[in-house]
Amino acid sequence: MIASELAKVALQNLMINKLRSFLSMLGIIIGVTAVIAIISIGQGATEMIQETISSLGSELITISPGYRGGWGGRAARTAGGIFTLELGEELRKKSPNVAQLVPSIQSGGLLKYGENNYQASIVATASGYENIFNHTIAEGRFLIAEDVDNCRKVVVLGSNVARELFGNQNPLGKKITIQMGQGRFIFEVVGVLESKGQVMFFNFDNQVYIPVTTMMKRMTGSKYVNSYSAQATDSEEAIKQVEFLLAKKLEDPDLYNVTSQEEILETIQQVSSTMILMLAGIAGISLLVGGIGIMNIMLVSVTERTREIGIRKALGAKKKDILIQFLIEALVMSMVGGAVGLVLGWAVSVLVSRYGGWTPTLSMFSVVVGIGFSSAVGLVFGIYPAMKAAKLNPVEALRYE
Amino acid sequence: MERCVWRLIKKMKKPFIQANDIWKIYYMGEVEVPAIRGISLEIEKGEFIAIIGPSGSGKSTLMHILGCLDKPTKGLFYLDEEDILKASENRLAAIRNDKIGFVFQQFNLLARRSALENVETPCLYAGKSRRERIRRARESLAKVGLEEKRFSHHPNQLSGGQRQRVAIARALINDPDIIFADEPTGALDTRSGDEILEIFQQLNKEGRTLILVTHEKYVAQCAQRIIHVKDGKIDSEELIAQ
Ligand SMILES: Nc1ncnc2c1ncn2[C@@H]1O[C@H](COP(=O)(O)OP(=O)(O)O)[C@@H](O)[C@H]1O
Numbered sequence: 352m353i354a355s356e357l358a359k360v361a362l363q364n365l366m367i368n369k370l371r372s373f374l375s376m377l378g379i380i381i382g383v384t385a386v387i388a389i390i391s392i393g394q395g396a397t398e399m400i401q402e403t404i405s406s407l408g409s410e411l412i413t414i415s416p417g418y419r420g421g422w423g424g425r426a427a428r429t430a431g432g433i434f435t436l437e438l439g440e441e442l443r444k445k446s447p448n449v450a451q452l453v454p455s456i457q458s459g460g461l462l463k464y465g466e467n468n469y470q471a472s473i474v475a476t477a478s479g480y481e482n483i484f485n486h487t488i489a490e491g492r493f494l495i496a497e498d499v500d501n502c503r504k505v506v507v508l509g510s511n512v513a514r515e516l517f518g519n520q521n522p523l524g525k526k527i528t529i530q531m532g533q534g535r536f537i538f539e540v541v542g543v544l545e546s547k548g549q550v551m552f553f554n555f556d557n558q559v560y561i562p563v564t565t566m567m568k569r570m571t572g573s574k575y576v577n578s579y580s581a582q583a584t585d586s587e588e589a590i591k592q593v594e595f596l597l598a599k600k601l602e603d604p605d606l607y608n609v610t611s612q613e614e615i616l617e618t619i620q621q622v623s624s625t626m627i628l629m630l631a632g633i634a635g636i637s638l639l640v641g642g643i644g645i646m647n648i649m650l651v652s653v654t655e656r657t658r659e660i661g662i663r664k665a666l667g668a669k670k671k672d673i674l675i676q677f678l679i680e681a682l683v684m685s686m687v688g689g690a691v692g693l694v695l696g697w698a699v700s701v702l703v704s705r706y707g708g709w710t711p712t713l714s715m716f717s718v719v720v721g722i723g724f725s726s727a728v729g730l731v732f733g734i735y736p737a738m739k740a741a742k743l744n745p746v747e748a749l750r751y752e
Numbered sequence: 753m754e755r756c757v758w759r760l761i762k763k764m765k766k767p768f769i770q771a772n773d774i775w776k777i778y779y780m781g782e783v784e785v786p787a788i789r790g791i792s793l794e795i796e797k798g799e800f801i802a803i804i805g806p807s808g809s810g811k812s813t814l815m816h817i818l819g820c821l822d823k824p825t826k827g828l829f830y831l832d833e834e835d836i837l838k839a840s841e842n843r844l845a846a847i848r849n850d851k852i853g854f855v856f857q858q859f860n861l862l863a864r865r866s867a868l869e870n871v872e873t874p875c876l877y878a879g880k881s882r883r884e885r886i887r888r889a890r891e892s893l894a895k896v897g898l899e900e901k902r903f904s905h906h907p908n909q910l911s912g913g914q915r916q917r918v919a920i921a922r923a924l925i926n927d928p929d930i931i932f933a934d935e936p937t938g939a940l941d942t943r944s945g946d947e948i949l950e951i952f953q954q955l956n957k958e959g960r961t962l963i964l965v966t967h968e969k970y971v972a973q974c975a976q977r978i979i980h981v982k983d984g985k986i987d988s989e990e991l992i993a994q
């Protein structure tokens with residue numbers, strides 16, 4: 352009962368010196384605002400990235416060349432010249448959990464149609480790629496088995512490329528020129544893909560797709576592809592099977608890398624949560640500084656009110672009554688600061704999320720952290736001044752001028 | 753035989769306050785400042801005592817000790833048969849709250865609280881409910897003759913005499929056994945000083961024990977017994993015929 356009474360007194364005292372109370376709370380307000388905003392923005396952004404990655408299909412497996420680190424006089428380089436079309440076929444046939452598997456070669460080239468030209472990424476691949484990456488056809492068709500078997504010079508355009516080259520015209524059936532290195536090749540447009548948008552640092556809409564065999568036999572003469580992309584029915588099992596086959600074939604495990612989308616998701620999650628924690632930690636330091644501000648003002652307040660403390664003790668206040676009174680004052684200050692910070696932090700994260708394009712989330716975690724930390728700070732930094740007040744000798748306090 | 757009976761009576765009923773050769777020594781670095789130098793005194797319930805002496809003679813120090821605000825450096829001190837030298841800080845606070853009321857020269861009201869809230873304070877530390885506190889505070893303020901319209905005023909909105917009335921009301925609220933007043937008229941003009949002294953006399957008539965500290969002879973004349981203090985010692989005592 353006394354505690355609620357003392358809380359009222361504490362609030363009144365804070366109201367008497369509004370500007371001073373506000374300035375003392377500022378550190379806590381800024382600290383909590385930062386913590387709440389960082390956690391909320393971090394979570395929102397991470398969720399958005401995860402969503403777009405998941406939209407590629409979570410059972411996606413990528414088999415890419417290994418990276419050999421420079422060591423003992425060897426230069427670091429990416430392993431090349433190991434993935435053949437035949438190897439891909441074999442991996443697909445012998446891994447029961449691999450539903451589909453396509454080879455791909457990434458390259459770039461200048462595309463021309465009439466007056467228009469466009470620098471695009473060229474992906475040489477095979478039929479099935481569109482299923483693995485969840486692409487939808489807007490017009491015409493994707494590459495089919497016959498295109499690959501016959502090394503046809505046909506191309507499927509990403510939505511950006513189609514718009515840049517053809518504007519409002521219908522691209523289907525049109526012939527475009529692809530200039531790659533010294534060579535110029537005429538291709539017929541057989542399809543256009545729906546827009547997929549930016550996925551992290553990668554824009555599918557800037558890509559064009561041609562049959563992998565056309566690229567190898569007619570354009571570069573290479574016998575090797577860059578990587579394989581596979582659709583698994585169970586990605587964990589599929590990875591085991593592919594790795595087993597590759598180990599038998601290639602012996603050196605440094606030559607290849609098998610990763611699933613799930614692993615990539617996990618990595619992103621780990622990296623981002625580490626980042627969020629780090630940033631929140633830095634914000635936490637400003638909370639600490641805020642606590643020191645509160646301690647400072649409480650020490651001033653104890654000195655200013657020495658006589659009041661003396662009077663209260665003469666009237667029968669026990670040590671704990673004085674302690675509670677000053678502790679509540681520090682607590683009220685830090686908790687009001689925490690509440691204001693919570694609201695501000697939420698406002699900041701709503702604003703930022705509007706630009707970032709994700710839905711803002713206010714997790715229980717950040718509310719607990721915000722309110723919990725600020726009251727902990729109030730307790731920790733309020734206890735010393737409060738104890739100082741409680742310990743005052745009543746006669747000396749009454750004599751204080 | 754006579755002495756035996758006397759001893760027995762004394763054993764049965766100790767005086768309310770019994771101080772025996774009490775000393776208070778302040779230490780200022782290496783220097784010892786003895787403010788009280790061996791004072792013995794007994795006070796019974798219902799007495800009205802004045803402690804008089806020149807400035808610096810140790811009156812306030814003595815009052816603080818008798819009022820359990822401070823402990824003597826050495827000696828024996830019993831209040832209501834309780835050994836105060838052995839009491840804990842919390843116990844002393846409880847005794848001050850329950851059995852003792854203080855009135856100071858500088859009023860010592862809480863500046864940011866209304867008259868009513870000031871009077872309530874000892875009741876708050878006694879753990880009384882809000883209703884009970886307000887009821888008692890109003891009663892107490894009425895008793896010292898403060899007009900009702902002033903109850904909500906802050907100390908700086910009150911005259912010196914009114915402030916001292918509030919202070920007396922505050923001292924009375926927990927119905928203490930004894931009230932200590934340290935130069936209660938020292939900051940007042942003669943008229944309001946006299947009014948305050950009248951209140952004290954009235955309180956004593958109702959059976960309240962009072963100890964009045966002063967350096968003015970005419971103030972001390974209100975009491976029944978005057979204790980003269982000089983250099984931290986009792987110089988003499990006189991009884992006033994009423
Ligand atoms: N805290 C203290 N430290 C040192 N000396 C003190 C202290 N309090 C009082 N004294 C000294 O004790 C003496 C008595 O003081 P006090 O009781 O206030 O006298 P009075 O009330 O009779 O004027 C004075 O000489 C004063 O200087």
Ligand SMILES: [Mg+2]
Pocket residue numbers: 811812813934
């Ligand atoms: Mg004095």
